[in-house]
Amino acid sequence: MAHSIYISSVEGNTGKSTIALGVLETLTHTAARIAVFRPIARSTVEPDYVLNLLLESATADLPYSTCIGVTYDDVHSDPDAALGRIVERYKAVEAASDAVVIVGSDYTDVGSPTELSYNARIAANLGAPVLLALGGRAAQVQGERLGQSDPRTAAELGDLAEMALAELRSAHASLLAIVVNRADPAQLPETIAAVRAALPASGVLHAHGPEGAQAESTPVWAIPEDAVLVAPTMQSIMEATGGSLLAGDPELLTREALAVVVAAMSMNNVLPRLLEGAVVVVPADRTEVLIAVLLANASGTFPSLAGIVLNGGFELPEPIQRLLAGVRSPLPIISTELGSYDTALRITRTRGRLAADSSRKRDTALGLFEKHVDAEALLGLLNLSRSTAVTPLMFEYGLIEQARAARRHIVLPEGSDDRVLRAAATVLSRGIARLTILGEPFEVRSRAIELGLDISAAEIVSPFDDVLRFKFAEEYARLRAHKGISLDQARDTVTDVSYFGTMMVHMGLADGMVSGAAHTTAHTIRPAFEIIKTRPDVSVVSSVFLMSLADRVLVYGDCAVIPDPTATQLADIAVSSAETAAQFGIDPRVAMLSYSTGESGAGADVEKVREATVLVRERRPDLPVEGPIQYDAAADAAVAASKLPGSAVAGRATVFIFPDLNTGNNTYKAVQRSAGAVAMGPVLQGLNKPINDLSRGALVQDIVNTIAITAIQAATA
Structure with a gap:
């Protein structure tokens, strides 16, 4: 039986999608199959952006068409028939999932008697308790600041809650919790108190209490307003104005526009009116203003802009076009045929939507939800027990939670790599780790601003910083004196970012380092061999991949560092891999892999594995280890029963140690591609302090995960 939650609101534009995303993420980290259902949509054919957004994170693997109930037209035509159809379609989703996040309608005149009451009827008939979303701001007032409107007072929100609860009561819907979204940040405690005060008098049937019970125990949470979430992107503005990209970096169309400045005046009057994050509307025949705005944005002495919209449809003169081409400003310049008034009007009416392709909005939304909504309390209300299976999403969430607690x-x-900056913004917004980013501070921060990323909480350090450079050079010269390294040579060496970052870790200015997105593995880890060095109890640095399968996580080692390990090195790899597994909550049961199992084979390669297994047992008699053993006997219980009956490892191994790099590297890639496993790594092990290498093809999420892994290693070393 699925555990469901129905997210509904009293009015439009309350940010239900933000709340739904937070709820969905919370549930996907607990159970394996989480579905999304949209009872009412504008169309069953045209894409619903909220459903599209949420399906990106849903794990029940249901097609879009299955997750929609009926249209608004269906409800208008026959509300009762529509309700029956909604229940029927919902039951199919419920049967295929462990939990369902149901997102109510969007306030486009559903009908009798109010839209909330119809949503409440649906919730009651689906047996799903309601998570009520209240808007912390009144209906938007058009103005200079995009997405802004007057905040509601605590008293007004209390009245709104009382009205909504009466609607729920009349429809016999159960209340799970209340979330005030876009609340005034300065009034969060007062807001929560006012809404909670409306509960005891409401008489609402509590989701898990007897009829007539007091609702005082119903949680009330408040999520503060954030300008980024309600601001439209430059892409949305381009679409709203029917414009096209005339110049600039297309990637910067994802940046949010926080304000609009209409520059239909002289240059002298425009420049003082520029606002941080603004989109500037410039008549296309005012080319001197266009050039002035571009120069102001590039100067670093004026606010950083989101983009420019040239209105009026005038073609730019050839010399101006040539000038733009030569300047190569990344700032997006959009051209539209509209006049100044219509352009500004359409921009101010453009809503900021939480979209699947907006990483900054998504990170901001999840960061706010995680900070202000008690996830464990929410799970407790739904009575959703944690799954024994560990999906890739669940494991990834566990990493983030563990790293967040460590605060390394x-x-x-x-x-200088955009992927690193995007990953840094995610890490900072979700509190996964504290960060130092190497690069020239002005250049790094300018690029982050251009990309619409908030990395203000990170420390930006130049590798040519004289104080640190000379300090690091002295220490590096001391460490490498036996190799004849002079102080002058050391001063040059430590300005290399890999050496500089490694010296920060060595001297306690950072707990770990993640690199390799733009550098080779050798470039990343060579300084670690020279400076950090191996732990006293290991002879080699090796690596593992954390292989997240559909229902469990396995550890593969070594797949990236040592080409042909000796028996002693193989034993070191096994012990280090078992310790790494334990760091990430994986109970280590070690399989020493070979092409034969037990005593069935002979040969130099088998004997190497047999000797390594003996060494592991001598060093760690407490560690379950089996070898030599074939992969099928290690992983499959049925095969294990015939080949090694009674083994504590065979058929249930969690740590797989490959006899050489050729076997390990090919196997992890085969499993990754054939079984759809998520491979996290390589995770380096055996160093005194954690240094981890990235693939040069790493995605942003790969970098985020590796930062979390490194933070956990630093905390558990």
Whole structure:
């Protein structure tokens, strides 16, 4: 039986999608199959952006068409028949999932008697308790600041809650909790108190209490307003004005416009009116203003802009076009045929939507939800027990939670890489780790601003910083004196970002380092061999991949560092891999892999594995280990029963140690591609302090995960 939650609101534009995303993420980290259902949509054919957004994170693997109930026209035509159809379609979703996040309608005149009451009827008939979303701001007033309107007072929100609860009561819907979204940040405690005060008098049937019970125990949470979430992107503005990109970096169309400045005046009057994050509307025949705005944005002495919209449809003169091409400003310049008034009007009416392709909005929304909504309390209300299976999403969430609790400091040497900056913004917004980013501070921060990323909480350090450079050079010269390294040589060496970052870790200015998005593995880890060095109890640095399968996580080692390990090195890899597994909550049961199982085979390769297994047992008699053993006997219980009956490892191994790099590297890639496993790594092990290498093809989420892994290693070393 699925555990469901129905998210509904009293009015439009309350940010239900933000709340729904937070709820969905919370549930996907607890159970394996989480579905999304949209009872009413504008169309069953045209894409619903809220459903599209949420299906990106849903894990029940249901098609879009299955997750929609009926249209608004269906409800208008026959509300009772529509309700029956909604229940029927919902039951199919419920049967295929462990839990369902149901997102109510969007306030486009559903009908009798109010839209909330119809949503409440649906919730009651689906047996789903309601998570009530209240808007912390009144209906939007058009103005200079996009997405802004007057905040509601605590008393007004209390009255709104009382009205909504009466609607729920009349429809016999159960109340799970209340979330005030876009609340005034300065009034959060007062807001919660006022809404909670409306509960005891409401008489609402509590979701898990007897009829007539007091609702005082119903949670009330408040999520503060954030300008980024309600601001439209430059892409949305381009679409709203029917414009096209005339110049600038297309990637910067994802940046949010926080304000609009109409520059239908002289240059002298425009420049003082520029606002941080604004989109500037410039008549296309005012080319001197266009050039002035571009120069102001590039100067660093004026606010950083989101973009420019040239209105009026005038073609720019050839010299101006040539000038734009030569300047190569990344700032998006959009051209539209509309006049100044219509352009500004359409921009101010453009809503900021939480979209699947907006990483900043998504990170901001999840960060706010995680900070202000008690996830454990929410799960407790739904009575959703944690799954024994561990999906990739669940494991990833566990990493983030573990890293967040550790609060370690990680250095990222590649501040010139956009992926690193995007990952840094995610890490900071979700509180995963503290960060130092290497690069020239002005350049790094300017690029982050251009990309619409908030990395203000990160420390930006130049590898040419004289104080640190000379300090690091002295220490590096001391460490490498036996190799004849002079102080002058050391001063040059430590300005290399990999050496500089490694020195930060060595000297306690950071707890770990993540690099390799733009550098080779050798470039990343060579300084670690020279400076950090191996732990006293291990002879080699090796690596593992955390292989997240559909229902469990396995550890594969070594797949990236040592080409042909000796028996002693293989034993070291096994012990280090078991310790790494334990760091990430995986109970280590070690399989020493070979092409034969037990005593069935002979040969130099088998004997190497057999000797390594003996060494592991001598060093760690407490560690379950089996070898030599074939992969099928290690992983499959049925095969294990015939080949190694009675083994504590066979058929249930969690740590797989490959005899050489050729076997390990090919196997992890085969499993990754054939079984759809998520491979996290390589995770380096055996160093005194954690340094981890990225693939040069790493995605932003890969970098985020590696930062979390490094923080956990630093905390559990």
